[in-house]
Amino acid sequence: MGLPIHFVVDPQGWCCVGFIFVIWLYNTVFIPQLILFPRFEEGHIPAAAIWGYYFASVFCVVSLLRASTADPGKLQDSPKIPITEKEFWELCNKCNMMRPKRSHHCSRCGHCVRKMDHHCPWINNCVGEDNHWLFLQLCFYTQLLSGYTLFLDFCHYYYFLPLKSNNWDVFVFRHELAMLRISTFMGIVMFGGMASLFYTQVVGILTHISECRLFNS
Known part of the structure; x- marks a missing residue:
């Protein structure tokens, strides 16, 4: 898929x-x-x-x-957080959404991305x-x-x-x-x-x- x-x-x-x-x-x-x-x-x-x-x-x-x-792994609005993983989530101070650790907020895309490596301008993504x-x-x-x-x-x-x-x-x-x-x-x-x-x-x-x-x- x-x-x-x-x-x-x-x-x-x-x-x-x-x-x-x-x-x-x-x-x-x-x-x-x-x-x-x-x-x-x-x-x-x-x-x-x-x-x-x-x-x-x-x-x-x-x-x-x-x-x-x-x-790339955009976090959806109001994500469902499994009870067993709550301790691994944190609040993003830019978009005020809960996100799993190792996620980062991209200022160009305007949202958090799971396990974000970097924003590459050469693919605009x-x-x-x-x-x-x-x-x-x-x-x-x-x-x-x-x-x-x-x-x-x-x-x-x-x-x-x-x-x-x-x-x-x-x-x-x-x-x-x-x-x-x-x-x-x-x-x-x-x-x-x-x-x-x-x-x-x-x-x-x-x-x-x-x-x-x-x-x-």
Whole structure:
């Protein structure tokens, strides 16, 4: 069963999501035209390389949309508190609602989120108990797509044989070098940023699991 839809009214967050979407769209449109299709036509790469790139691109944008619109674990009004868990709940001094411990109030979203990790402007949503796994998926698929893009950019210049023919009447081929430099720069930024974020998230999860085991033992 899918998570409830959750939208945050934040123009700054919309701009961040739009920026990520533009980067995704840029590489999804131009990398196949500049590298994949010409290389495939001359027999340098198999068709599986093209399909693999598009699959990675689809998984990346779908995970972005899901992480951006999924409910992170918003506390409902007048939540029912089990008698056995009352001691683990506390009052939020901002929204005057009872919330379980490890919940936090997000000033951008305007409500408390269960096990809130942080508010991420790049998805315009909080990362909490219900959508944390979707955020990790987004980090993973973004790394995959960015790494694949960097690999293709590198092979295009330093490994593959020169193309025998180019259609110089097409805009993308006239500006090939500049466009690939832009792609490479965006790939380095996205891959480096997402790799560090994914690492810190995984380390945080493993640390929390270890602390829970020590507490229960």
